[in-house]
Amino acid sequence: MLTKSSTELVRQQNSALVLASLRRHGPLAHTDISHHTGLASATVSVITAELEKAEVLERREQQASASRGRPRVIFGQRRDxxxxxxxxxxxxxxxxxxxxxxxxxxxxxxxxxxxxxxxxxxxxxxxxxxxxxxxxxxxxxxxxxxxxxxxxxxxxxxxxxxxxxxxxxxxxxxxxxxxxxxxxxxxxxxxxxxxLVAHAMALRMEKAGARDLQAVAALSLGHSIGLGIARFDRSGELSVTAPNFGHMLNSSDGKLCRCGAQGCIEASAGFYGILRTAFEVPPDTIPAKFVPLAEMDKIALRARQGHRMSEYAFRQAGLALGQGLSRVVSLYENMPIAITGPGTRYFDLIQRGLEEGLAQSQQVRLFGAPPISVVPEEATxxxxxxxxxxxxxxxxxxxxxxxxxx
Amino acid sequence: MLTKSSTELVRQQNSALVLASLRRHGPLAHTDISHHTGLASATVSVITAELEKAEVLERREQQASASRGRPRVIFGQRRDxxxxxxxxxxxxxxxxxxxxxxxxxxxxxxxxxxxxxxxxxxxxxxxxxxxxxxxxxxxxxxxxxxxxxxxxxxxxxxxxxxxxxxxxxxxxxxxxxxxxxxxxxxxxxxxxxxxLVAHAMALRMEKAGARDLQAVAALSLGHSIGLGIARFDRSGELSVTAPNFGHMLNSSDGKLCRCGAQGCIEASAGFYGILRTAFEVPPDTIPAKFVPLAEMDKIALRARQGHRMSEYAFRQAGLALGQGLSRVVSLYENMPIAITGPGTRYFDLIQRGLEEGLAQSQQVRLFGAPPISVVPEEATxxxxxxxxxxxxxxxxxxxxxxxxxx
DNA sequence: GACTTTTTTCTCGACAGTCGAGAAAATAAA
DNA sequence: TTTATTTTCTCGACTGTCGAGAAAAAAGTC
Known part of the structure; x- marks a missing residue:
């Protein structure tokens, strides 16, 4: 149901706009705020005055008054x-x-x-x-x-x-x-x-000037597999969700997942899944609670040296991820995908399988594979x-x- | 990006609200409009007067003036x-x-x-x-x-x-x-x-008074498989999408789909897929362009009489649908699912496989299976x-x- | 040092919109 | 004919945005 609007809501919306533009562009002068928001100068005056009185904004003198004319008054958030x-x-x-x-x-x-x-x-x-x-x-x-x-x-x-x-x-x-x-x-x-990663990626890409950006997905590789989807809705606002991607059914291959179900993506592509395949442990074995990175590095080293089963394990992980992502783009739309997490260091071993998995679906055949980038700095x-x-x-x-x- | 608001937008929003409430509840009197929209009586007066001048609304006399008092003036859309x-x-x-x-x-x-x-x-x-x-x-x-x-x-x-x-x-x-x-x-x-089916289902359920309704999915079964998802977004507006569900990858079973890819849901659950399995035609055979309902009815009859391969074909169709739906609820959220289309007449044969497919995922194990209803009147x-x-x-x-x- | 130019902020009146209260209208009941 | 009741309409108060121009504050100019 739509809800009624009123002049008070107008003010709220426009105040939010002023604060948001200050977030994006840093401290701004009156004139810049007016320019960024599209609000009339007079309106900006009223809003900033109000936020100043509420002790949310503070005035800062402009350091070097480069040009002549009345010096600008810069508004910024009060840190306290x-x-x-x-x-x-x-x-x-x-x-x-x-x-x-x-x-x-x-x-x-x-x-x-x-x-x-x-x-x-x-x-x-x-x-x-x-x-x-x-x-x-x-x-x-x-x-x-x-x-x-x-x-x-x-x-x-x-x-x-x-x-x-x-x-x-x-x-x-x-x-x-x-x-x-x-x-x-x-x-x-x-x-x-x-x-949060997807949210941050969307912000970065918007800042970098991606104009027709509709949506971004972030895929985190590690002991578990996570996916975030950030989309700009009709009103231009960012709405992000975290689908249950890691435990989405991949295939009825009987691989036991630590969630208790079988065939989850994570059971193939999570660190414990890769380890299990590489060591040829039966797929219904209860997964390891934790796999140290050093252990994964060893398997990766062997895979890069041509050890068949290790290579195969990473490839199967990539395949499961690719197939899963193909389902994501089928059910949503094509969107750029950013891969993060500790698992990115094995991306060379995963990539082939991932591309293969993606290529199987009609969506990818029609619209091409989504652009994939690797962004290791997950914590940031x-x-x-x-x-x-x-x-x-x-x-x-x-x-x-x-x-x-x- | 958020956009600026203004008093004109307020009027637009509230005018839309008046028209929308007239759509939902039929012709209404001034008082009722005010009540449904939450707008003050005075505001409703201004808006209706304006829409009347624009020749969009017309006044209709109330037929039976049941109660005493000033008779109501009913506003309704001008049909012309x-x-x-x-x-x-x-x-x-x-x-x-x-x-x-x-x-x-x-x-x-x-x-x-x-x-x-x-x-x-x-x-x-x-x-x-x-x-x-x-x-x-x-x-x-x-x-x-x-x-x-x-x-x-x-x-x-x-x-x-x-x-x-x-x-x-x-x-x-x-x-x-x-x-x-x-x-x-x-x-x-x-x-x-x-x-459109999903859209209509969402409207019906909202009208029926489903209060905490977040989303609805519609699944259409026929020669091809269609899915629509209707969701109420944060602002309470209905936003509907039609994911490429029928051609989402189901499993790498090599079943050729008419889209040219292999392993699509449709290749298992579309009428031509069911026919192919029932007749034990190799799965890479190019699908039939069109399967008459009479033909499907025959296979269904045989299945109900216990013919193994026919039974299996429907069951496999259900399994593909169930697994696909489990992926939908994993990637979105749990939501009621309405099944429509000519394929609903075989629902008894499909149901078991469908439930089995759904049950495999963690999402369903955690939150239970989504409520499924069969609504055959697709055309309406x-x-x-x-x-x-x-x-x-x-x-x-x-x-x-x-x-x-x- | 006084004046001019330039740039920015601030202020004022006009305009658009919503709201609450109460007047006006129109009917049924007394 | 009067009264009670219900609904619609109208008026003034309030909130908000906007454009124009006044005021402020600096640098440049003579």
């Missing part, structure tokens, strides 16, 4: 308007970061995890302690942290802010919102990790995604707060 | 505010319908097609002649037809209004816009047939979809016209 924490959960460590409203990283540390340990209790305790540590070290009032953005591999329910299924905790759910007691009042965002992308989503959320809240009179 | 034509192209016939702005069907006829005939020329000539015939028979000025909505199975490019790949014309494209010479000024809409649904899309387009144009001062 709020803070955000990002938490990146992976199987072997948890990374905590603190950033301000300007998007500047203030603090960061990692805590190793024991991947054998699947209990949630030690984790939740460490989580609360880590947040306290972040706040204390930077001397930030806990109430000033407005968003905590959490990412993990696996399935996520953004509405209830819970992990539905993760490789780390399985089906055990963690209610993050309940962990943050009163001095804390942050909103919890929870996202699939590869969703994840952080970019975290920041953009958390800051957008904060902007949104700032604007909504005006309505109830803050 | 514009007309639309729907064209449904299928392999054996083309159906033309004419409807008015109120959504009432005025005329309809069908023209048989020779399915052996894949040339576009005879078709385009018949198309133009049929449109002339519709206009003449109902004595409607050609300029009054504002939308021509065309549907076919296959892949469609809505932007250029062309069929990209259809079972009827293969890769030959038809430029419909070029066919309509000046007295005609209708806008061409072109949609995949099953997309297609028309409903046509009407809703065409009328929405007309409403949209009416409102946009105000901006340039009509």
């Amino acid at each position: 308007a709020g803070y955000l924490v990002t938490v990146r959960i992976s199987s072997d460590m948890v990374q905590y970061s603190l950033a301000d409203y300007g998007g500047t990283l203030l603090d960061r540390f990692e805590e190793p995890r024991n991947h054998a340990d699947t209990a949630t209790r030690p984790f939740t305790e460490a989580f609360v302690a880590a947040l306290d540590r972040l706040a204390d070290r930077s001397r930030i009032d806990r109430g000033q942290v407005l968003v905590v953005s959490i990412s993990s591999k696996g399935l996520v329910d953004p509405l209830t802010a819970r992990l539905v299924w993760s490789p780390v905790f399985g089906a055990q759910q963690v209610d993050f919102a309940a962990l943050l007691q009163p001095p804390w009042r942050a909103k919890i965002l929870i996202s699939n990790e590869t969703l 992308l994840v952080l970019e995604g975290h920041l953009d989503r958390a800051l957008a959320e904060m902007d949104h809240d700032v604007i909504a707060a005006r309505a109830v009179g803050e | 505010a514009g007309y639309l034509v729907t064209v449904r192209i299928s392999s054996d016939m083309v159906q033309y319908s004419l409807a008015d702005y109120g959504g009432t069907l005025l005329d309809r006829f069908e023209e048989p097609r020779n399915h052996a005939d894949t040339a576009t020329r005879p078709f385009t000539e018949a198309f133009v002649a049929a449109l002339d015939r519709l206009a003449d028979r109902s004595r409607i000025d050609r300029g009054q037809v504002l939308v021509v909505s065309i549907s076919s199975k296959g892949l469609v490019d809505p932007l250029t209004a062309r069929l990209v790949w259809s079972p009827v014309f293969g890769a030959q494209q038809v430029d419909f816009a070029a066919l309509l010479q000046p007295p005609w000024r209708a806008k061409i809409l072109i949609s995949n047939e099953t997309l 649904l297609v028309l409903e979809g046509h009407l809703d899309r065409a009328l929405a387009e007309m409403d949209h144009d009416v409102i946009a016209a105000r901006a340039v001062g009509e």
Whole structure:
């Protein structure tokens, strides 16, 4: 159902536009804002004045007044308007970061995890302690942290802010919102990790000036397989999803996946799947909990030296990925695909199978194979995604707060 | 990118809201419009007055003034505010319908097609002649037809209004816009047939009061296999797509599809695929151009009587569909699935395989199988979809016209 | 150092839109 | 004929955007 519009919503939309253009282009002068947003100068004045009064924007003097004329007044986010924490959960460590409203990283540390340990209790305790540590070290009032953005591999329910299924905790759910007691009042965002990568890739490509960009997919290769899809909807807004790609049925080959099903893509293309094939272990063997990169490197080395079974294992992984991606483009549309994650270092071994798998479908035969790029720096992308989503959320809240009179 | 908002856009949005509520609930009084849209009474007055002046709405006296008080003034669409034509192209016939702005069907006829005939020329000539015939028979000025909505199975490019790949014309494209010479000024809409079914199903379910409805999929079974997905996006608007489901890779079983690829779902689950398996024809045999329903009925009869190969053929079809649907819910989300098309009459033979195929994926194991319903009246649904899309387009144009001062 | 030029920001009045309250209209019941 | 009831219509207040031009603030010019 459509909803009614009103003059107040107009202001909200346009305020959001001003904040968004400041996010994209950095601090801007009145004139530039007007130019980027398409709003009349007078309108920009009213909006910036309001955001200034709300202590969200601040004026900065222009450093070198290059040209003559009245000097520009540059508006920028007040860094202390709020803070955000990002938490990146992976199987072997948890990374905590603190950033301000300007998007500047203030603090960061990692805590190793024991991947054998699947209990949630030690984790939740460490989580609360880590947040306290972040706040204390930077001397930030806990109430000033407005968003905590959490990412993990696996399935996520953004509405209830819970992990539905993760490789780390399985089906055990963690209610993050309940962990943050009163001095804390942050909103919890929870996202699939590869969703954040796709989000960041879409931002990068948009910034790089890809004009007719419709959608981008990110594929993360590692112990598990993740996919994120970022699409610009009709209204031009970015909407990202993390389909259950790793556990989508690939083929009824009986390969046991650690999720308990058989024939998942991950059972062929995840590190444990590659290892199993390379060592000719029966496909219904329960998968290894964790495969160190060093172990994978060894298999890759053998494959590059011509060892048949190792070569075959990587090729089969590529095939499963290619077939899976062909299904993605069949069910969505052709879109550029960015491959990230630790598995990118074996891309040479995977590529052939991947292309072969892609080529089998009508979609690819008709429209050609989607452009594939390899972007190894996954961690950077994840952080970019975290920041953009958390800051957008904060902007949104700032604007909504005006309505109830803050 | 977000776009700026303005008071004019507010009026557009709210006018659209009024027209949409009139579409959903039929002719309404001032008070009811206000209630349904949430707009203030005064606002409704201004909007209806404007639409009345634009000759889009008309006042109708209330028939039986049941209660006392000032009698209500009912607003309804002026039927003569514009007309639309729907064209449904299928392999054996083309159906033309004419409807008015109120959504009432005025005329309809069908023209048989020779399915052996894949040339576009005879078709385009018949198309133009049929449109002339519709206009003449109902004595409607050609300029009054504002939308021509065309549907076919296959892949469609809505932007250029062309069929990209259809079972009827293969890769030959038809430029419909070029066919309509000046007295005609209708806008061409072109949609995949099953997309319209999904659209109509979403409308029906919304009307039936499904509150938390996120998405619906429609699966059409016949000589070819079609899928449509209708989703309510964040803004609550319905967005529908027609993924290339029928030609998504199912498995590398070497079954030749009529699209030229191997292993498509259609090659197992389309009528020609079922026939091929039932008759134990080698899977790389070039598929039959057309399988009469009577022929399929015979195979189904044999299957129901226990003939092993026929039973197996249907079961394999179901398996391919189930596996395909499991991939759909893995890549999108769990959603109700409505099955339509001539193939629904064999649903009893397909069901087991379908459920088996679905059950293999983690998504289904975690969230359960999506609810499946059988809705045989495909033609009705297609028309409903046509009407809703065409009328929405007309409403949209009416409102946009105000901006340039009509 | 006073004036001019240039550039930017700020301010004002006009215009478009929504909203709530209450007046006006139109009917049935008393 | 009057009253009660229901609906539509109208008016003034409020919020918002926009264009034009005034005001501000610097550098250049004589």
